[in-house]
Structures are given as C-alpha cells and as structure tokens.
Amino acid sequence: MWAEIDQILRQATRQIADHVASFLPGVLVALVLILATVVAAALVRALLGRALRGLEFDRHADHLGLAVLLGWPSSTTSPSQTLTRVVYWTVVVLGLLLSLTALNATIPSRFALSVFQYLPNLLAALMILVVGAIAARFLSRSVLIGAVNMQIRSARLLSLAVRWLVLLIAVAMALDHLSIGRNVLLLAFGILFGGIVLAAALAVGLGARDAVSRALERQLQEPPRGDDEVNHV
C-alpha cells in the first residue's frame, strides 16, 4: 500500500515538476520580454524626446493647433512630453501583452491577440483626431481672419463654432472607427445637426426675414461702399 502511495506521490511530483519545467521557460521568456520592453520603451522615450526637441515640435504643434489636443491632461505638460509619455506607455503595454503570449495561457493570449488586432483601428482613430485637430485650427483661423476682414463683430464666435464643429466631427469619426457607440453617435449627430439647421432656418425665416430681405436688396441694388471705390494699388 505504501508502495502505491509512494508511486502516486512520485507520479504527482513528476507531473508538477514537468508542468513547472514546461511553464518556467515561458515565465523566463516573459520576464526577459518585460525587461526588454521597459529598456526599449525608455530608449524610445529618450530618442523621441530628443528628436522632438530638435524638430521644435512644441512650437509646430502650437501652430498646428495640436497643443490643445496633446496638452491634455494638464496645461503644464508640453505636447512633446505628452507624446513621449504616450509612446512610452504604448510600448510598455504592448510588451506586456506580448509577454503574456509567451506564457501559453489561453485567455491572456487571446486577449493579447485581440488587442493587437485592434491596434490598427486605434492608430487610424488617432490619425483622424490629429488631422481633425489640424483642420479645426486651420478652418477656425480662416473664418476668424475672414470674418474680421469683413468687419463681422461676432468673428470669434463664428471661429469657435467652426473649430468645435470640426473637432466634434473628428471625435465622432474616431469613435465610429473604434466601433464605440456607433448607433448612439449616429443618432446624436443626426439630432444635433438637424436641430442646428432647423433652428437656423426658423431663426432666419421667422425672426430675421425682413432683415435678410433688406440685406439682399442692398447687396443687389446699391453701388459699392465708399471704401471699395478706392483703388488701393
């Protein structure tokens, strides 16, 4: 009987040892991967920081309107610092996910795989946000300068409206790309834009009909204003 118990115990020990022996290299590989990831992330952060400083990224980001986007979460963080932090933690997280696959664990591996598959969507969404921020800045500035030159007193308001409109569209497109709240977004934007157009139409049609018709008449009938008669060149 003791012999049987001893055999079972030996067998169990052997099995545990086998499992540990088969699992240990994975753990070791995972640890090496984590270590390498941290080193690589630190290296990337240092190199990227230096490159961004050399390229005067903060100044360009400010001019392109990315400072607001990249300045988050605090106003004291410069765009280049935010970008290097984002890149650092992205590399670290990707390294950790990669190391999970080395453990041969089914659930973590599947999770890591799904994150990797999702990555292109994330990058595309990020790109949409960046392009949206640049376009918002460019268009809002165009509207501001154009409206000031036309002596429209609410130039700033118009410019802000254009900026937020473009930013909202960019955010909605990015979320749609990530398949987050697709139906809600579609509905919300439909209601929002439909509401704005309807409100504007009602405001002009009911409240300012006479003013608009007078302005159109003036535009069509009156000769140019005094300052337009002057040849400036």
Added chain:
Amino acid sequence: MPDGGAGVDVIVGLTSHNDVGTVGAVVRALQDGLARYAASSAVRFVLADAGSTDGTREAVREAVGPSALVEVESGRGAELGEPPYHGQHGREAALRAIIETTHRLGARACTVIDARLQSVEPEWIDRLLVPVLADGFDYVSPYYARPVAEGAITKGIVYPMFRALYGVRLRQPAAGEFGCSGRLAAHYLEQDFWDAEFAPVGIDLWLAVAAACGEFRSCEAVLGTRGAVSRGAPTDLSTTLKQVVGSLFADLERRVDVWQRVRGSRAIPIRGAVGGMDPQAPTGNVDGLMESFRLGYRELREIWTWVLPPRSIVELRTLTETAAERFRFDDRLWAGIVYDFAVGYSLRVMPRDHLLRSLTPLYSGWLASFVLQMEGASLQGIEERVERVCLAFESEKRHLISRWRWPERLR
C-alpha cells in the same frame, strides 16, 4: 538671339481682354503719339489678347493694319480660383509674349499699355518711349498724380519697401504700364520668375525689381491721372493686399543677396511736369477703417503675436485706445510691422494666406491715420508725407536684415 532682320525699332504692346469699347481710342492715341514723337522709328503693335470674344482682335486689326500688327498667344481668359486684383487673367503670359517679341524682332524699345485704359494720351509715347530711344534709359516707370487714398498700398507698403530694399526711388513699381529697352527685355527673359507662384499678380512689380537690381538706368514718366480699369467684380481689400504684398514678399526671398547689400536709396530722373490731382477723389470710409483696425486688434492680436514683438503689440494697443482726432500710426511702427510680416512670411510661421490676410486690419489702421493726416493736402504734401514713411522704412531696414539673419529672435 534677336532676329534683327525685321528692322523694327519700337514695340507697342497691348494687353487686352474683351476691350472692344476702348481699344480703338487707345490705339489712335498711341498712333498719334508715335507720329509726333517717334516718326522715324519702325513700329510694330503687339496684341496679347487673353481670348476676347467681343471683337477686340478685329478692332485692333482694323485700327493698326495687318502689316504693323503682331498677334501673340497670351494666357487665358477668366479662370477658376481667386481673380487677380488687376482683373487680367494670364497677365504674366501676355507680358512674356510681348517681351519675347521685342527680343525676337530686335527692337530698341518697348512699351506696354492696357487696352482698357481710357486715360491714354499721345504724350505717353513721349514719356514712356522717348527716354529709351533718345536718352539711353532702360526702364521707364509711370508716375501718376494720385489722391490721398488712391494707391495707398503702393504709398504705404510697396514703394517704401521697394525703395528701402533695392535703393531706387520708383514711386509706382507695381504699375501696369512701363517702357523698357531691348537690352532690358533680354534680361527679363533670363529671369526665373515667369512661372512662379505669384507671377499672375506680381509680374509688373517683379519686372521693376529686375530692372532695379541689374545695371540698368531707370527713370519715371509723368502720365497724369490714371483712369479706372475694371474687369469684372473688384477683389476685396484683403485679397488685393494678399496678392500685392505676397508678391513683394515672394520676391524678397529670391533676391536676398541683393537687398541685404543695398544701403540708402537714390533719386532717379523724372520726365514731364507733375500736374494736379482730382480733388473730388474718394478718400474711403475713415471711421470704417479705424473700426476695422480696432476689431482686428481685438480678435487677431493673438495671431499677430506670432510675428510682431511685444513692443509693437503694446503700441498697437495704445493706438486702439486713441481718439479718432489724435489717431496717428507711427511710421517706424508701421515699417517694423511690414518687415516683421515679411520675416514671418519667409519663416512660414503660419499658412501664408492667413498671415497676409491678417495684415488687413493693420493696413486699415495705417490708411485711416494717413488719410486723417492728409486731409486737404496737396500732391506735394502727400509726396512729403510718403517720403517720411520711406525714410522710416530705410531706417528700419537694419532690423529686417537682423531678423532675417537671426530669425530665432522673432520667436
């Protein structure tokens, strides 16, 4: 190589587009002038028409006669996109074709006239061509008697900056009419600006710059008052300013090696007696101009801080708080602003269209101040005031050179 076999002395270039109503009178005035002042010269008219559909070409053929007329291909008619401030689409192609013909025929002198210009007189031949034919000048620039607000971009930006940069006192360097020698025509054809970005709107100015930068003798010719030339809807002030100042700034980048060496400026001979100007000419809406400046300061100040130093911004703020009767734009401040915008343009601190258009309220402020100071002034008084602006530009030029060489100081 010039084709000297044609035996042509003078080329009279006409640029036109649907000008059947005026071209006949223009040709007759020029023929009269040629008969009076260049009777011994063999003359060819060169018509650079931008695709007229109203019979302009036929009218010119009839007025000039087939043997004395050369028709050249010159650009297109109306195009999509922003119209040029002078209303002539493809003007650079028209001028190039006329100058090429001058060179090809080996002519000694050439003049270019707009076929819609109703103020053309026979004396223009004496003023624009005779200095080239008889006195050895290479470039003849027009000098028009212009009221206070007329040509204010030229008075406040183009002339002072041109003079400070290239050292030649040409009062209307961007004018559409000019006379030039065959030697200068050959030099023009060697220039690389014909296909440049601002060529359709800046070509007249660039031709004057090319003459000023080369070893050419220039003079001015008094042509009286310039009649209005309107083709289509006029461009708004912001677009006009963008086109004119943009072409000036673009040329600045091309000729850094020239203007950084020039010190001071020299007067040039003027042909003809300066007459009076139209006392009833519009002066613009001064209140509107000041309001535009104040609104611009309020809303565009943040954009201006990208190119203007804090000192200028402070001075502008003081100006916005000044009452209309004491509203005076300091000449040095104005010169510094224009130069800072030129450096900002070169550094591309923001899209160039935005930068140039954001100058409009500042120009409005300067113009309001200029008109207020010159109320009731004679042509002589206006000239003296413009002279002071020019001296400020010449004096501030060292700052332009400094900022151009060390742009990091701008930031």
